[in-house]
Amino acid sequence: MLTLSEIVLALFLIADLALAGASRLKYAIRFVAIQGWMVGVLPILLWNWQENGCPGARIWIIAVVNSLVKGVALPMLLEYAVRKARTRRELEPMVSFQLSRFIVFLMAIGGFAIGRLLHVHETVASELAIPVAFTTMGTGLLLICARKKAITQVLGFLVLENGISLFGAGILLEYGIVVELGILLDVFALVFILGIAIFQINRTFASTDTDQLNHLGDTHLMHPHHKHDHVHD
């Protein structure tokens, strides 16, 4: 039978595919926000209501805070960064949008294969949870590697984090409230600092393309005639 949690997980997979093909940053941020909401409410949907009754205050608090931070606060922060840095869309991705979608599709197939191999379905809440978590983590890594704009890389990190949270929810892992809020605080602070870094990069380099950020390194050791001038600073 199709339960509500399975519908949400299927939507998660669709959001992964949409993210891989999203060129406008505004829409990409919205897809990540929707994923954030779904990660937030998933522990409640996966809760075994028949056997355990109504979930305790801990679950509710974490669900609400998670949805608010990942679904509202972080997307607002990123939209602000997009406006300030005046970058509307990802124009020249290193991997084309069509190919990215195809890669995510392949990763989904791989995720289901791994889920079957690991024999996890006895211990997890929903059979879909682990494959979708793997696909989402893969999508996040793909966005970080295959896109140039600094903001898209931050989005990729958030998608990776969503995938990991989804995995935690899928295997019904419970850390306790302080740790979960601590993890959330870390993610929030990280995105905040990355946002500030984007402003500074935009001001200093007059661009948010990360291929501007490749002056440090040791490539001149291999080609001694093309020394970078960065050593003299």
Add this chain to the structure above:
Amino acid sequence: MESAIKQLLVILTPLLFVANLVQSFFYLPEADRREGGGHMPHWFYYTLLFLFFGAMMFALLASSLPFMWVAVELTTLVSAPLIAYHRDKGSLEAMWKYLLICSIGIALALFGTMLVLHAQSTGSARWYMAGFAFVLAGYGTKMGLAPFHTWLPDAHSEAPAPVSALLSGALLNCSFFAIVRFREMMPDAAAPFCDNAMLALGILSVAVGSVFMVRQTDFKRLLAYSSVEHMGLIIVLFSLCPSGRLAGLALLAHIVAHSLTKTLLFQTAGNLLLAFRTRAVSVVQGLGVSMKGHAMLWMAGLILICGMPPSVLFLSELALVFSASVWGSATILALLFVVFAAMMKVGLSMTMGRPIASHEPLPKRLVVMPAILLVVLILAGIYICACAALEIS
């Protein structure tokens, strides 16, 4: 082993913090005067430095594994702005790489933590191994193990000297401790896999470090790659711990000696950068004529970090060679020889000969902290080497 390393790091980290805090008081005003303009306010720098120290202690003392994860991620967050102290192009690039690469690494470590926690409830060795692989890759990124070390040379070379010293001397050890905690939890069935994985990554790190040290043109990057190399040696020593008590003792000695020597070297390198306003080995020459004190500190530091007696690192590397298998020890000895050659080439070309570039003289107080460290290291080295010699005879 876990509690011994924990006790050691809980004592060592505050010492390193104080040494670099004092050096910051001397270093920052000079750096501001010479670099001019766009740096972060000092109150902000010192706040972040204290938070950085707090986060490292939190990581060492955290009771549970997820808590430790929160703390290690916190160390990334508060140390990243410190790297971009001067807010120029290079330091911004280094900060961005540090934040992004370490955060991805740490995210994978969180995934590994989840796998291990799940393994504890199911008890399957396969889940333990999968978890440890992710933890090793994740915390290994933060620790600077090859091939995940790419952020390290950039961050260490762009950060102001006291921050570089803290990153290299204290932060890398904290990430190492995270790996130690996970290794101690592994059941016997997963243990050989974990030790072999650590041995392989360790030898790869020593190899990558030594390859990039040869023909290195930037003396701060040279020190950064030396950190990659020593983190490799530390993880190799740790993977050898189950084989005997010697490797365990050597591991503890190596951690302390590396942290103190690297602090000495980074502080000296920072002073040279202030005096010559460049990190190019080709420009900074003839220190023996122009800056006698710094020439001595720099050359002595390089000799100590290479593991020449009376350095404590000599004993720990000797113990490593005795504990490892024949092939392992032969590989490491060959790589250490390459490191020695690369270090001495840079050290000699910088200290010997005639100066080719003019420099601004430095105030005497900048030499105080590295000089204290050098005296401590040499005295401790002579004492420990003598004890070991008596023990053997």
